[in-house]
Amino acid sequence: MAKKIKARAKMKSGLIEVKYKITHPMETGRRKDKSGNIVAEEYINHITILKNGKEMLRLSPNSTVSANPYLFVKLNGAKGDEITLLWVSNTGEKNSSTTKVK
Amino acid sequence: MNRRAAIKMLMGGAVALSGILPLSAIANFMGNLKADDAISKITGGKHTASADLKLKTPKLAENGSQVPVTVDATALTGVKSVFLIVHENLKPVAMRVDFESADVAAFASFRVKMGKPTKVTAIAHTANGFVTANGSTKVTKGGC
Incomplete structure (x- = not known):
């Protein structure tokens, strides 16, 4: 499954409101599939958010964060700033997305 | 890009x-441990409750696999990080957020899984020690 990152960064009352929706199953390692096999643990365990290449936030989600994680944070900044999100999963998979503040 | x-x-x-x-x-x-142990591991046993740390969770969640949670520590000063603990989950620590820059509001909103009705605790690591806030959510259909 393609692991997409949907990003939205908008100025609102002086702050950048950044919203993300990451497509990811966030498997806890306890769920069973249709044939009764346990689905291996697979979840995003690091997220970094950068503004214009400078580190702003670091998040460490556990497998108890919902599937297809939704994230909402607020930053100081201005229109046109570039917000980047990087994630790494416990399996070593990575993805990133960069978006301009509107 | x-x-x-x-x-x-x-x-x-x-x-x-x-x-x-x-x-x-x-x-x-x-990992898998008791929520209270996790809290004392994070805080070193020293923490105070404060109304300045705001934890927003629904009183009743219909779907335990998608429970929206908001931690708002903007009223506190010098917040380095916040933690969210869902007491009844096998892995109680759901999220840790580190604020790496003064440009970030000490605020985070996301969704977590909850297995059953549970107490929820937010911990903020500030310059003056650890601050906590509690909430609770009833789950009608577990999502763990």
């Missing part, structure tokens, strides 16, 4: 991640 730049960024980010975050330290309280 073109593909080349994206790859560069990704690799740079991964290096930064592995360099700063000691994995073992996280695993310390991210």
Whole structure:
């Protein structure tokens, strides 16, 4: 499954409101599939958010964060700033997305 | 951004991640343990309740696999990080958020899974120690 990152960064009352929706199953390692096999643990365990290449936030989600994680944070900044999100999963998979503040 | 730049960024980010975050330290309280143990591991046993730390959880969640949670520590000063603990989950520590810059509002909103009705605790690590706030959510259909 393609692991997409949907990003939205908008100025609102002086702050950048950044919203993300990451497509990811966030498997806890306890769920069973249709044939009764346990689905291996697979979840995003690091997220970094950068503004214009400078580190702003670091998040460490556990497998108890919902599937297809939704994230909402607020930053100081201005229109046109570039917000980047990087994630790494416990399996070593990575993805990133960069978006301009509107 | 073109593909080349994206790859560069990704690799740079991964290096930064592995360099700063000691994995073992996280695993310390991210695993299967009791919520109270996790809290004392994070805070070292010293924490005070404060109305300035706002934890927003629904009183009743119909779907335990998608429970929206908001931690708002903007009323506190010098917040370094916040933690969210869902007491009845097998892995109680759901999220740790580190604020790395003064440009970030001490605020985070996300969704977590909850297995059954549970107490929820937010912990904020501030310049003056650890501050907590409690809430509770009833779950009609578990999602763990």
